[in-house]
Amino acid sequence: MSTKGIISVDEQWTKADGAKLLKQYGCGPIPFMGADGLYDRHLLFDNIKDLAAIPGRERYEAFARSVRDVLSQRWLLTGKTYERENPKRVYYLSMEFLLGRSSASNVINLLLDPFVAQTAKQKDIDLLCLLEQEPDAGLGNGGLGRLAACFLDSMATLQLPAMGYGLRYEFGIFKQSIEDGWQHEQGDNWLRHPDPWEVARPDEAVELKLNCSFELQGGSFRAVPGRPSTLLGIPYDRPVVGYGGKTINTLRLWAATASNSFDFQEFSSGDFASALADTLAAGSLTRVLYPDDSTSKGQGLRFVQEYFLVACSLADLVRRFRKTNADWSELADKVAIQLNDTHPAMAVPELLRILLDEAHLEWDQAWDLTRKALAYTNHTLLPEALEKWPLYWFETMLPRHLEIILEINRRLLDDARDRFPGDEKRIERVSIVEEGAARKIRMANLAIVGSHATNGVAAIHSELLRTTTVKELAELFPERFNNKTNGVTPRRWLLLANPALAHAITGAIGNVWVTDLDKLNNLKPFAENASFRAAFRDAKHEAKSQFANWLKTTSGQVIDPNSIFDVHVKRIHEYKRQLLNALRVAVLYNRLRENPDLQMIPRTFFFAGKAAPAYRLAKLIIKLINNLAGTIDGDPVVRGRLKIVFLPEYCVSLAEHLIPASDVSNQISTAGYEASGTSNMKFMMNGALTIGTRDGATIEMAEAAGEENFFMFGLTADQVVSSRGWYNPYWHYENEPETRAALDLIFSDYLSRNEPGTFAPLRDTLLTHGDFYMHLADLKSYLDADRRLVELYAQPDDWARKAILNIASSGRFSSDRTINEYAIDIWNVKPCPVP
Numbered sequence: 001m002s003t004k005g006i007i008s009v010d011e012q013w014t015k016a017d018g019a020k021l022l023k024q025y026g027c028g029p030i031p032f033m034g035a036d037g038l039y040d041r042h043l044l045f046d047n048i049k050d051l052a053a054i055p056g057r058e059r060y061e062a063f064a065r066s067v068r069d070v071l072s073q074r075w076l077l078t079g080k081t082y083e084r085e086n087p088k089r090v091y092y093l094s095m096e097f098l099l100g101r102s103s104a105s106n107v108i109n110l111l112l113d114p115f116v117a118q119t120a121k122q123k124d125i126d127l128l129c130l131l132e133q134e135p136d137a138g139l140g141n142g143g144l145g146r147l148a149a150c151f152l153d154s155m156a157t158l159q160l161p162a163m164g165y166g167l168r169y170e171f172g173i174f175k176q177s178i179e180d181g182w183q184h185e186q187g188d189n190w191l192r193h194p195d196p197w198e199v200a201r202p203d204e205a206v207e208l209k210l211n212c213s214f215e216l217q218g219g220s221f222r223a224v225p226g227r228p229s230t231l232l233g234i235p236y237d238r239p240v241v242g243y244g245g246k247t248i249n250t251l252r253l254w255a256a257t258a259s260n261s262f263d264f265q266e267f268s269s270g271d272f273a274s275a276l277a278d279t280l281a282a283g284s285l286t287r288v289l290y291p292d293d294s295t296s297k298g299q300g301l302r303f304v305q306e307y308f309l310v311a312c313s314l315a316d317l318v319r320r321f322r323k324t325n326a327d328w329s330e331l332a333d334k335v336a337i338q339l340n341d342t343h344p345a346m347a348v349p350e351l352l353r354i355l356l357d358e359a360h361l362e363w364d365q366a367w368d369l370t371r372k373a374l375a376y377t378n379h380t381l382l383p384e385a386l387e388k389w390p391l392y393w394f395e396t397m398l399p400r401h402l403e404i405i406l407e408i409n410r411r412l413l414d415d416a417r418d419r420f421p422g423d424e425k426r427i428e429r430v431s432i433v434e435e436g437a438a439r440k441i442r443m444a445n446l447a448i449v450g451s452h453a454t455n456g457v458a459a460i461h462s463e464l465l466r467t468t469t470v471k472e473l474a475e476l477f478p479e480r481f482n483n484k485t486n487g488v489t490p491r492r493w494l495l496l497a498n499p500a501l502a503h504a505i506t507g508a509i510g511n512v513w514v515t516d517l518d519k520l521n522n523l524k525p526f527a528e529n530a531s532f533r534a535a536f537r538d539a540k541h542e543a544k545s546q547f548a549n550w551l552k553t554t555s556g557q558v559i560d561p562n563s564i565f566d567v568h569v570k571r572i573h574e575y576k577r578q579l580l581n582a583l584r585v586a587v588l589y590n591r592l593r594e595n596p597d598l599q600m601i602p603r604t605f606f607f608a609g610k611a612a613p614a615y616r617l618a619k620l621i622i623k624l625i626n627n628l629a630g631t632i633d634g635d636p637v638v639r640g641r642l643k644i645v646f647l648p649e650y651c652v653s654l655a656e657h658l659i660p661a662s663d664v665s666n667q668i669s670t671a672g673y674e675a676s677g678t679s680n681m682k683f684m685m686n687g688a689l690t691i692g693t694r695d696g697a698t699i700e701m702a703e704a705a706g707e708e709n710f711f712m713f714g715l716t717a718d719q720v721v722s723s724r725g726w727y728n729p730y731w732h733y734e735n736e737p738e739t740r741a742a743l744d745l746i747f748s749d750y751l752s753r754n755e756p757g758t759f760a761p762l763r764d765t766l767l768t769h770g771d772f773y774m775h776l777a778d779l780k781s782y783l784d785a786d787r788r789l790v791e792l793y794a795q796p797d798d799w800a801r802k803a804i805l806n807i808a809s810s811g812r813f814s815s816d817r818t819i820n821e822y823a824i825d826i827w828n829v830k831p832c833p834v835p
Ligand code: 26V
Pocket: 141, 142, 143, 144, 145, 147, 290, 292, 293, 294, 295, 296, 341, 379, 380, 385, 387, 457, 486, 674, 675, 676, 677, 678, 696
């Protein structure tokens, strides 16, 4: 199903001067800054304060509002164009959108960056400082949420009539701090100040009915059965600016509130608590993002959040469909709904319910339309992350949905029995209902059965999904299964994050790469061009120095920009194997302790990432990394040669600072466990070399660049599976002296003198309990790859050659390519240009 280049981005708007651009955006002769410019007016009239006394935060708000003013006409026009043209539209449903900051990205996509930079200079405004005032919108846990954000950028850039639907969490992913080496969590109150990028639309609120009410009891959220209630979803819209500013799509985030604010009678008679109970309970529905990306056991609030997203979004999109279409039978010709993982899988029974109960269609037609409209993306094979909800939750909260699900299942199983008579094992595996003492609804099965397409996010992942995780379903519906390898937006991750490298690339091959990343291929010959290699090295050095300065000013930490920046950033998970990386550094440390005169290029190892608050082992891994860092820092023998930095509070903005400055990207998951990875792609585009296992999209990246330009090591996914039976971590402990010494360093409390026994659970995982993620199996080959890598770094020209070839081969990993494939293979939608 390959699709290259059928939809392409129009030629960019010529970079006109600022005044012309403003005119094109519908701002007429209004200047941006200056006495009666947009910025100055906002500064004065939004604050009503002496101009000199207006603090940085308010200055940022005025700036963002003036950029929003510039795009507002175009935003309106985009909506109007869609209404007029009535094209088939895409709706991307996701519980997470990890947006990061919006201002700089919007300015760049509007092509206003040179103009804004120039005006800021004239007005003596420190633009970087201003932009740093914007908090990250951290409405996601990690890769899945960031992918959704990159997809929005690509859909708008490709001029697709698309919309994102999500939740407006008042608190995003928690803030991480490190105390004494341990992770601590704080609430992320990112909406404390008004957010200039959101527009509330109370007039478009949606009402939804549940068969229960909710109450807050001792701080926890509880369903009260048998007392039906109504909730309100208030939409908050955010502009999604396509590159060139032609299309401005919408991300609509729902906030929950009670339908009637509170019972005034009750309130006046003095029962304040009871009067406010419903309002409080309803409001807490969208209060906070779930910070665990591997399990949802027992989290009833999460279940209601998921239904709330689905019910609000479907009501909204059906309303929009009905405005311009009289005939329900056209639904699937006008609407494509993508389910980002199973989190919005209740869209299956909800859409059926609407078609059956509100549109009064017959089952067969309703079912056909539902399946044609919906498609599902799987993002993980980890069994503990596959959602299964207790059947009795549906019974108490959504009885009609349960009825519908059971009817879907009855028909499914009848069909499966017809096709595979007597194969009850298979029937058990395909069933949407997991039988047992507590019956459960398998959301992945529901999503696959109720949609027309199921995709994984990298070739190996799609293959494993099809042949192992849901094998029997894939045998029932083979035509539904496909692959869509992830991608990332080159606007944010190269053009915005790495201006020096972007400039060097544009200098060599022109700027078409910004919207056609395959054009990076034209860089290949430049690997042999000495002056381009120098330009690459200069850009890398500039990014490293800038990162070092940024780190010094924000945290006081001093790092050496001439050391190798070796980076491992992502959520902390056993399968991602930060522990394997820590073992590698422990081995290197031991080598220096044993041989203090060893000559080596100085290295700085960066780690960053959050652990789910309840994931104890992940938190212990953070502690280990920090203690190892402390021990190394305190050891005069290694000082200046080896350093570990654990950067707290990993977020989109930190990634934007760090990735351009990286020399080495660690992608070292146990093969078969990382669905795709997307930071791997960001590093590649920014000219870091990858040391990694054959997992997820890293396999395809190495294929694209040639394995000789990668540092691949370790067991393959097949080998991981086939060695499970006999793998014995003790063998490595007993037969590999460096492995043993590294483990002993940890187990001996050398790193935890004041807290003996702290790391005992690591011994349990790595040895006693059999090392499920096979760290020890891969340590030796990791060290081999590491040696090759350092040898190459000692040859700066050869290193630059490989880095440039990596950049040149990264074109395939643009989210524009991915979205193009979704548009053609799954959604059947076409661009709808805004005049
Ligand atoms: C799962 C759960 C389980 C229930 C509680 C809340 C929650 C929140 C998030 C998740 C998602 C886990 C899956 C995930 O993030 N997968 C990542 O998706 C990336 C984009 O496709 C991919 O690059 C990563 O390899 C994959 O781990």
